[in-house]
Amino acid sequence: MKVWGLLFLALIAAPALAQDLRLPSNAELTFEEVIPDLGGRLPKAAWDGASVPSISVDGDFVNRSWRLESSGLSSAQIMRSIREQLANARFGTLLDCEARECGGFDFRFAIDVIRPPHMEVNLADYRFLSAKRDDLGILVLTSRTKGAGYLQITQIGASAQDSVIETTEAPTQGFQSTESDLSIEAQLEQFGRAVLEGLEFERGSSQLGAGPFESLEELATLLRARPSLEVALVGHTDSEGSLNGNIALSKRRAGSVLERLATDLGVSRQQMEAEGMGYLSPLANNLTSEGREANRRVEVIITSTDG
Known part of the structure; x- marks a missing residue:
């Protein structure tokens, strides 16, 4: 199974990107350029030759560009x-590709990339995504x-100048109160x-x-009743400790949940996979004990439908 989107879904689609997109707290802004009414082009396919x-x-x-200090962090994880x-x-995705799929050297030099040292691109390890919602387009390049x-991250459109990408870990509005009733x-x-x-997991432990x-x-009841439904179990942590350590811990916790579903509750392993996000997708503020507790969780994400 391929995880095409481990969806960090809240309940509100806010009109401006400021409410939708948050970056890890260790992201350091290196470059910013705002040009009113310039417009631009949004790639919709890989290099065609x-x-x-x-x-x-x-x-x-x-x-805008950011530098993320973290040993071993891959472009895919970013x-x-x-x-x-x-x-x-x-946002509707237009193009989502990795270096070779995008077109390698040719693609990278055909798109507008912020110059070093603000933005560094490893031609063997980069990811690109372009998407559009109404009159707002977005390009994302990670390396x-x-x-x-x-x-x-490049934003193009009528509302682009009003959008502010946050690096704080503020709560996602309205998350708990509405979903918990469903x-x-x-x-x-x-x-x-x-x-x-x-x-329930012990602090620092992956054992369920x-x-x-x-x-x-x-x-388990749902997955047994719909054997062609495929899901990802995604572990999340608070922000204590290193990113790599938290990603590993969160994936082990998701794996522990998968084992319980398969071994004790009769769910086919073919329907499930385990992934870990560490502290990259917080639900709440890690500065409070309540927020850290909310962020330590395992989510289930649909990765394919069963029609």
């Missing part, structure tokens, strides 16, 4: 959280060099994801408690 097919978008042109949040913000990770099946049908409530856990039993 002569050019990059694209569409024209009118409006403001806002270009892109993953951005992709999820854009899906939540109801990994030996020293750090890099992220470039069944897991209803959340998956409506939002594509659901938090598995009530799971003895249970029973009502949310797992509910999910």
Whole structure:
């Protein structure tokens, strides 16, 4: 199974990107350029041997880049959280590719990339995504060099200049109060994801408690009834500790949930996979104990439909 989107879904599609897109708290802004009414082009396909097919978008042109200090952070990991949040913000993807699929050297030099040292691009390790919602287009380029990770986000459109990308870990508005009233099946049908409530792990441990856990039993019933439905179990942590350590821990926790579903609750392993996001997709503010507790969770994400 391929995880095409581990969807970090909230309930509101805000009119401006400021409410939709947050970056890891260790992202350091390296470059910013705002040009009103410049417009630009939005790639819609990979390098075709002569050019990059694209569409024209009118409006403001806002270009930013960030450096992410974290050993071992891949371009795919940097892109993953951005992709999820854009899906939540109801952006339609035009192009989502990795270096070779995009067109390697030719693609990279056919698009507008912020110059070094503000933005560094490893031609063997970069990811690109373009998407559009109404009159707002967005281009995302991520890469990994030996020293750090890099992220470039370009916004083009009538509302681009009003959008502010946040690097804080503020709560996602309205998350708990509305979703908690819905069944897991209803959340998956409506939002594509659901938090598995009530799971218990020891701090720093990946071992799932003895249970029973009502949310797992509910999910197991759904998956057994719909054997062609495929999901990803996605672990999340608070911000204590290193990113790499938290990604590994969160994936182990998701794996522990998968084992419980398969071994004790009769769900086919072919329907599930386990992934980890570490602290890259917080639900709440990590500065409070309540926020850190909310951020330590396992979510279930639809990765394919069963018709």
